[in-house]
Amino acid sequence: MIGAGRENAVQYDAIIVGGSFAGLSAALYLGRARRSVCVLDTRMPRNRFADASHGQFAQDGNDPQAMLATMRAQVAAYPTVHFVETQAVDAARDREAFAVALANSNVVRGTAILLAFGIIDILPDLPGLAERWGRSVIHCPYCHGYEFSDRRLGVLNLSPMSVHQAMLIPQWGPTTFFLNGGTIDPETTAQLERRGVAIEPALVRGLVGEGVHLSAIQLAGGREQPLDALYIGPPYRFSSDLAERLGCAIEDGMLGPTLTVDEMKATDIGGVYAAGDITRTGHTVSFACADGVMAALAIHRLLIFGAPT
């Protein structure tokens, strides 16, 4: 049992696992509601590879790490919010509350728990790709596409979702779809051609360029095609197994898992809420922040009215 012999551990109104866009937004609302909150965080937000975040008002183009530093400072101004920079490694219901075991061997307790631990992208093992992730190898045109307007763009075929990506990208510039040895049916080929997409069937061997910049994609047979940005839609997994440990329902999607939540961000386990990328398929900072706010409102209601019947 988590925390056996530590029955005197401080009990918070809420434990938040993950102190990034979703978790900090929830902490801000709960702090303003004068609730005691413990934010556990390992400081590994998903977009830490990018030097600029786009698409959020008042923050468009800002460094995501600087955004989070400002958010942490603003949340820290509320005296009932406590931060612990460590990993949550286990969680279980403990009488009327939840006990969360930490990597530093401590245990914290909370009446409610909010899972906001984000996801991990599983990048293809291609020479030159990982070091350009978030800079010239990108996944989201709304986040980073504008900066590559009218440049030479590519989409790497990784899954059936890659065709969808290849249909979108010509909006931002001339696009090649790199099949990488895969195949597509004649109808899809015709749709892509109507969008002006060039189709390259060869296997992809690697990426080259100066530093984080991309200048060309290397193809089987020694050919190189000049390229400024490569789009990929990688599969992903949860950053933590806490949802499984708590017994929450999880759905399998085309690229990765999604935690099942209702419109108030409640999971199917009473007292367990979830927010951010782990709860949705559209992954943006704005959605994560909105999720955190909604979860905070739901937790505050739970603390006043108890669980809905």
Ligand SMILES: Cc1cc2nc3c(=O)[nH]c(=O)nc-3n(C[C@H](O)[C@H](O)[C@H](O)COP(=O)(O)OP(=O)(O)OC[C@H]3O[C@@H](n4cnc5c(N)ncnc54)[C@H](O)[C@@H]3O)c2cc1C
């Ligand atoms: C390369 C890249 C660029 C992006 N650019 C943009 C952009 O320009 N605009 C935009 O809107 N979106 C962008 N995104 C998407 C954006 O990063 C996510 O939608 C957003 O970070 C989700 O926020 P979150 O709070 O759900 O999770 P995250 O930001 O991933 O935060 C999860 C937090 O939980 C912590 N954590 C994980 N496990 C534990 C644990 N067991 N215990 C304690 N803490 C834990 C992590 O360290 C992390 O701090 C980008 C994504 C990528 C990959």
